Amino acid sequence: MMKKIAQAVLWLLILAATIWAFFLYQPEGPPPDKTVVTFAIWGGVAERHAWEELIADFEKRNPDIQVKLQLIPLKYQEKILALLAADIAPDVxxxxxxxxxxxxxxxxxxxxxxxxxNFHPEDFVPGVLELGKWGGKTYNVPSALGPLVLFYNVRHFREAGLKTPNEYAAEGRWNWDTFVHCCKVLTRRDASGHVSRWGYRMYGEWIMWLYVTINGGRPFSPDFRVAHLTDPRTVEGLQRAADLALVHHVAPGVSPEELAGMSPAWQDFKRGKVAMMHCGPWMVARLRGMEDPYDVAPPPTEPGGRSTFSASAITGIWAKSPH
Structure with a gap:
């Protein structure tokens, strides 16, 4: 009985998403002498402002094209799949x-x-173009990379009498032990033990691979056919991250929102309730207007050298696009 109810709920959700997509994405007639290209992205208000600036520049250089931005802040993947199923997907x-x-x-x-x-493969960092390839064909040229760095509140470090991560890095002392020490000093609790400021907060569950990378491991083989989840470096990296919450008590556990892909870490960082977080360059747009000064630094390094985890959003052209 419960299985049938669950299946019914699932189909209702799919139907609702399809109906939502149909009414929201009804095409409009293009202006005279212009080709309208629809472009869907994930994000919020900050991302909208950033993309609108880029689109304005693109339209200035290509006056015969109008880009219609479609912003999807939540459940992006599910809604794109619904648009594809309804055969009304965006062009890009x-x-x-x-x-x-x-x-x-x-x-x-x-x-x-x-x-x-104007396309010259030698202009790109080695390996970057592989991100947009599959089965010997190219589907995208990455427009940006998202290397993860440490965002930190400068005021928090100064008031705590700590050197900044960049200063520790310049001295060759920015390692995991120093990072944990800073987390402990920066975490604040009131007399009842309630946390008023965390030293660190994880930005979503996907950032776990960063802890593996900076520990000298890698989650998968270069061809992505073999997982290295039992590799000692992988296990140790993930355990150290878990210990921030479970042993050192300098970070909150992963919340249901984070498991759903809606991390509150950046809001807490912007409000001064978190002293440090790891994230990518897209966070700069979201932190505009932050009252406290912040800076970025490399992740903690180990004797093996400096490393980080990087990814790129792939922008693809819908196979059925008329343009």
Whole structure:
């Protein structure tokens, strides 16, 4: 009985998403002499402002094209799938390439690149172009990378009498032990033991791979066919991250919101309730207007050297786009 109820609820959710997509994404007639291209992204108000600036510059250089931005702040992947199922997907949208390529919903762009005089593979950092390839075909040229760095509240460090992470790094002392020490000093509790400020907060569950990387491990083999989840470096990296909450009590546990992909870490950091967090360059737009000064530093390093975890959002062209 419960299984049937769960299945019914699932189908109702899919139906609701499809109906929502149909009414929200009804195409509008293009202005005279202009081609309208719809572009869907994940994000909130900060991302909208950043993309609107880029779109304005693009339209200035391409006056015959109008870009219609479609912002999807929540459940992005589910809604994109609903739009694809309803056959009314945007012309261009950000995707997880491994999820979309096997479905045949993206158009290869090798022919575009071949006739673009401004495209030169040697202009890119080695390995970057591989992010947009699958099965020998190119589906995207990454426009940006998202290396994870440490965001820290400068005032918190100064008031605590600590050197900043960048100062520790310049001395060759910015390692995991120093990081944990700073977390302990920066965490504040009132007389009843209630935490008024965490030394650190994890930005979503996906950032766990950073802790593996800076510990000298890697989650998968280069061809992504073998998982290294039992590798001692992987286990140790994940355990050290868990210990921040379970042993050192300098970070909260992962919340249901974070498991759902809606981390409150950046809001808490912006309000001064968190002293440090790891995140990528997209956070700069969200931290505009932050009252306290902040800075960025490399993640804690180990004897093996400095490292981080980086990723890129892939922007793909819908295979059925008329443009």
């Amino acid at each position: 949208f950000t995707v997880q390439i491994a999820d979309m390529i096997p479905k045949g919903v993206l158009r290869p762009i090798d022919d575009f690149l071949a006739r673009d005089p």
